[in-house]
Structure formats: C-alpha cells, structure tokens
Amino acid sequence: MGMCSAAEEDLYAVLGANQSDSAQQLRSRYQQLALQYHPDRVGGVCSSQAESAVEKFLQVSSAWKILSDPDSRRQYDLHRRAQELKQDWPVDSTVYLKDMTWDQEGCVYRSVCRCGGVFSVSSEEVEETQQDEGEENGGIEVCCDTCSLCVLVTWTQTKTHITK
CATH class of the missing domain: 1.10.287.110 (DnaJ domain)
Structure with missing residues (x-):
C-alpha cells in the first residue's frame, strides 16, 4: 500500500x-x-x-x-479542502516554480494570485511530488488562500538529455 x-x-x-x-x-x-x-x-x-x-x-x-x-x-484540513476544491474548480493557469518567490522563513514558495491572495507550496510537498512522479516534470495544484482559483505549480528539471 x-x-x-x-x-x-x-x-x-x-x-x-x-x-x-x-x-x-x-x-x-x-x-x-x-x-x-x-x-x-x-x-x-x-x-x-x-x-x-x-x-x-x-x-x-x-x-x-x-x-x-x-x-x-x-x-490535513487544508489538504482536504484543496482536494475538494480541486474537484470543482478549473485550474486557472500554470505557474513555474522558478518564477515563485522563495520564503526562507516559512520554507514555502509563494506566488500572488490576481485577487491579491497567495498560492503557497512547501518545499516538502514539491520534493514528495517529485519523488512520486519521477523527476522529469511534475506539478501540484495549489489553491489560492483567498479566492477559489487554483494554479498548477510545475517544474521541469533542467536535466535535459545531452545529445551528442
């Protein structure tokens, strides 16, 4: 399991x-x-x-x-809420992790929603998802803490295959 x-x-x-x-x-x-x-x-x-x-x-x-x-x-409650929202709300846009702001104190990446709220994703969540999905490119749906918008936070590892 x-x-x-x-x-x-x-x-x-x-x-x-x-x-x-x-x-x-x-x-x-x-x-x-x-x-x-x-x-x-x-x-x-x-x-x-x-x-x-x-x-x-x-x-x-x-x-x-x-x-x-x-x-x-x-x-866990937040995660549950995100799961529930995820079923109802379309993903508004895609945000690249590298474009998000790293918050050293909270150990989270943040991005500002157009409503002024914040999308935040912790480095742990990113690492866990990367491990689950393999390291090519993964994504996490993150919901705004203020409005109902979701974005897909994605990353593409820079390990591109070197072609000789």
Whole structure:
C-alpha cells in the first residue's frame, strides 16, 4: 500500500468523526476504536479477521497521529479542502516554480494570485511530488488562500538529455 492511497483516505471517517469535532471528541473516538481493534483484543479470532483488525488498528492509529497534532491536523484540513476544491474548480493557469518567490522563513514558495491572495507550496510537498512522479516534470495544484482559483505549480528539471 503506497502513500497515495493513504493520503486519499478520509482520516475523520477512519475515526468515525467529523472535521468539526474537538480534539477531545477525536481522542475519545480514537480510544474507543483502538480498544475495539487492538491486536490483543482480537488475538484468538481466526487469522483473516485478526489481520483486518490489525490493519484497521493501524489505520486508526495513523489517522490519530495526524489529527491529534494541531499542526498536522491543520495541514490535513487544508489538504482536504484543496482536494475538494480541486474537484470543482478549473485550474486557472500554470505557474513555474522558478518564477515563485522563495520564503526562507516559512520554507514555502509563494506566488500572488490576481485577487491579491497567495498560492503557497512547501518545499516538502514539491520534493514528495517529485519523488512520486519521477523527476522529469511534475506539478501540484495549489489553491489560492483567498479566492477559489487554483494554479498548477510545475517544474521541469533542467536535466535535459545531452545529445551528442
């Protein structure tokens, strides 16, 4: 199972929770499920059932790991919003990474939207996408933080094939 399928999973659904739930509510959902699926609890059951319980337990644990940390939860919520927007909004234009402004402090590339809002993409996101898609040329759809426009941030590695 690659990272991709995990990322597309709804972590709130995994915990049987909602995005609007408080941290306390999420914690109690997590604890309920963790107890229910804990490998020790399902120990004696036939193996395929125990295996799916273990898998569920790991899912629940990794969902909780992300949602229990306010920062990673915020990141995840933003990602979810971007996913939802991506389905509805056309990509307005393409922006080249090299034309974006590098913000040393935030470790993000920024580009200003015509509404005055900001498109930003972190260097980690770029690196992850580059690893996923191979290094030729990839892109990330980034949504403006103010309006509903999306742009495609792309890069083309300068490793052009040298022809003799």
